[in-house]
Amino acid sequence: MRLPVLICALALSAASAHAAGARWIGTWGASPAPPLAVGPTTGPFPLSPSFSNQTVVQVMRVSGGGERLRVRLTNEYGTRPLQVGAARVALLNAEGKVIPGSDRALSFSDSASAVIPAGAPMLSDPVALKVAPLARVRISLYLPGETGLCTCHMTGGDLVQVSPPGDWTQKELPAATGPAQYRAFVSGIEVETTAPGRVIVAFGDSITDGYLATPGANARWPDRLAERLAARYPGRAMGVVNAGIGGNRVLSDGGIAFMGQSALTRFDRDVLAVPGATDLVILEGVNDLGMRANAPTAEALIAGYRQIIARAHTKGLKAIGATILPYEGAAYFTAQGETARQAINTWIRTSGAFDAVIDLDAAIRDPAKPSRMRAEWHAGDWLHPNDAGYRAMGEAVDLALFR
Numbered sequence: 001m002r003l004p005v006l007i008c009a010l011a012l013s014a015a016s017a018h019a020a021g022a023r024w025i026g027t028w029g030a031s032p033a034p035p036l037a038v039g040p041t042t043g044p045f046p047l048s049p050s051f052s053n054q055t056v057v058q059v060m061r062v063s064g065g066g067e068r069l070r071v072r073l074t075n076e077y078g079t080r081p082l083q084v085g086a087a088r089v090a091l092l093n094a095e096g097k098v099i100p101g102s103d104r105a106l107s108f109s110d111s112a113s114a115v116i117p118a119g120a121p122m123l124s125d126p127v128a129l130k131v132a133p134l135a136r137v138r139i140s141l142y143l144p145g146e147t148g149l150c151t152c153h154m155t156g157g158d159l160v161q162v163s164p165p166g167d168w169t170q171k172e173l174p175a176a177t178g179p180a181q182y183r184a185f186v187s188g189i190e191v192e193t194t195a196p197g198r199v200i201v202a203f204g205d206s207i208t209d210g211y212l213a214t215p216g217a218n219a220r221w222p223d224r225l226a227e228r229l230a231a232r233y234p235g236r237a238m239g240v241v242n243a244g245i246g247g248n249r250v251l252s253d254g255g256i257a258f259m260g261q262s263a264l265t266r267f268d269r270d271v272l273a274v275p276g277a278t279d280l281v282i283l284e285g286v287n288d289l290g291m292r293a294n295a296p297t298a299e300a301l302i303a304g305y306r307q308i309i310a311r312a313h314t315k316g317l318k319a320i321g322a323t324i325l326p327y328e329g330a331a332y333f334t335a336q337g338e339t340a341r342q343a344i345n346t347w348i349r350t351s352g353a354f355d356a357v358i359d360l361d362a363a364i365r366d367p368a369k370p371s372r373m374r375a376e377w378h379a380g381d382w383l384h385p386n387d388a389g390y391r392a393m394g395e396a397v398d399l400a401l402f403r
Contacts, residue, residue, distance in 0.1 A: 021194040024070070025276035026201070027062040028137070029241035030156070030183040031269075033260035034077045035149035048149045048258065049184065055142045055168035056184045059092065059159040061218050063226035064199070064239040065133040066191025068126045071106060073141075074187040075116040076269075077151040082116040082185065084108070085144035088169045089127065092136040096159075104129055106139075121187065131191050133230040133238070139186055140169040153183035154258040155209045155246045158216050160184065181215060188241070190275050197237030198402045199276040200225070201317075203263065203308075204283040207325060208244030210390065212379035219387040220244075224394025232399050241277075243270040249287045250304045251296050259287075264304060272315050279402060280312045283322035283360060286383070289340050290332030298343040305344075309353055320401065321354035323361035328371040329382025338371055356401050363396035364389055 035048030071089060075082040091102035106124040108114035116122045131137070144167075160180045161173050202208050202222040210220030222242045229238040245266075247259030254260050263284055271280055282305070288296050305321065312319040323345040327333055345361055348354060364373045364385065372382065377389030385393065 022067075022192050023276055024190050024192050025064060025066070025197070025199045025237055025239045026188060026241040026274040027064045027066070027131075027191050027239045028060050028189040029243055029270075029274065030153035030187055031243045031245050031260065031266065032074045032076050032151045032153055032187050033245055033254075034257040035152065036154075036257045037149055048152050048154070049162075049180075049182065050149050051143045051147045051162065051184070053144055053165045055140055055163035055166070055173075057138060057140045057161045057163070057168070057173060058156070058183065058186060059096075059136060059138050060189060061134060061136050061158070061223070062131060062189055062191070063133065063230070063241070064191065064193070064197060064237040065131045065135065066193035066237060067128075067130055068192040069129045069131050069137075070126045070190050071124045071139060071186060072121055072188035072190065073116060073124070073185050074121045074151050075185065076119055076121055078116075078118045078148055080118055080148050082147055083143065083145040084114045084116065084141060086112060086142040086167055086169045087124065088140045089129065090138045091129070091131070092138050096136075098138070102129060126192060134227065137189060141185060142167040142169050150182070150184045152185075152258070153187070153245070154181075155206065155211055156181045156183045156215075157210050157213065157220065188274070191237075193237040195235060195237040197233070197239070198278040199239035199241065199274060200279040200281060200402060201241045201243050201271045201274050201277050202281050202283070203267070203271055204244040205248040205287055206244065206246035207286070207384060208242060208283055209246045210242070210244070211246050212381075212384045212386065213390055214387050217387065219390055221390045221393035224391050225397050228394065228397070228399060229402065238402070239276065241274050243274075247287060248284065250284050250301055251288055254287070264307060267308060267311060271312070271317070277315075277317055279318045279320060280308075281320045281322055281358065282308060283324070285324050285344060286327055286341070289324075289337035290327070290330070292332065295337060298340040298347075301340070301344055302347055306353060318355045320356045320358060321348040322358045323348050325361055326365045326371050326373050327383050328369070331381070333382075358397055360393050360396055364392055
């Protein structure tokens with residue numbers, strides 16, 4: 001009888017060792033923001049959607065891989081409880097088809113449905129699903145009731161489809177549903193892994209969010225960083241979580257609702273709450289400088305950065321500062337803002353306040369006119385890079401920072 005007992009003990013010991021070495025890490029993110037309703041400040045901006053008895057299907061590409069997966073849903077700006085009638089996750093191949101055997105039901109505290117309180121997030125239960133680095137993931141949410149205006153991330157950058165009435169989580173949507181550009185009620189994907197590695201949170205505005213990058217091409221600069229890390233460090237779990245919000249500011253809330261709360265306000269949720277976070281890269285401030293009224297001084301913005309650094313260090317994160325990109329030619333460019341940008345970038349490079357610096361200004365500026373980015377790298381507005389410009393930014397990051 002001793003041999004079976006010994007085998008059982010060894011199996012339990014091995015399982016315990018595996019469990020002890022496993023950890024959850026963030027592998028994808030989309031920071032939520034307040035919804036935009038019809039009103040006097042709506043202008044040309046897209047309104048936040050709402051849903052009723054519909055299924056929302058969304059595709060994302062993760063960064064680091066793992067052995068199990070869970071999804072973070074969000075109703076953090078909802079004014080009523082959010083009903084989730086069913087939810088599924090699947091892996092997609094290069095052609096966008098479900099990989100056989102990868103389709104899984106998501107549950108919530110062992111239930112197939114959930115009610116997310118107004119103002120709250122909710123994690124799904126873990127599912128046993130091996131996820132490779134840079135895998136494409138499809139998440140389907142059936143929303144049986146009236147959702148109210150969506151807690152969304154309005155620059156989705158990849159496929160979103162909305163069904164005709166009913167639960168379509170286990171059916172293919174008709175082609176007529178068409179794609180859209182937002183992230184609805186999903187703010188994070190996490191994987192469990194025993195592999196060593198790092199989790200980098202890219203914290204910023206539309207330039208980190210990837211505004212004007214080609215939808216579905218994974219062409220943002222954090223996407224390129226994730227690709228390079230996966231190639232440089234095979235066998236390690238290297239997460240890159242994009243926490244950019246278009247129009248976001250360091251010191252004040254965005255001028256339009258979906259531009260989000262200030263970086264100082266949302267920092268704990270969008271950076272410190274990311275599981276396994278080890279590194280912060282902050283690229284933000286140009287929208288503060290572009291404010292036509294009450295634009296902050298360089299000193300005020302530097303004080304904001306110092307707060308972010310201190311809060312990152314409190315949780316043991318490495319704080320990396322990225323210099324603000326040139327933006328002459330943009331609609332809100334001013335000579336005063338350029339003077340402040342130069343002062344801030346000098347401080348980022350030379351003060352030693354950050355643990356490291358990524359000089360994205362130097363990487364993308366025009367050598368003949370340093371207040372502008374290279375003409376071939378802007379997307380038409382002299383503020384946002386195009387795909388080639390975003391790629392140049394991702395290539396400019398020294399991977400040795402994350403050894």
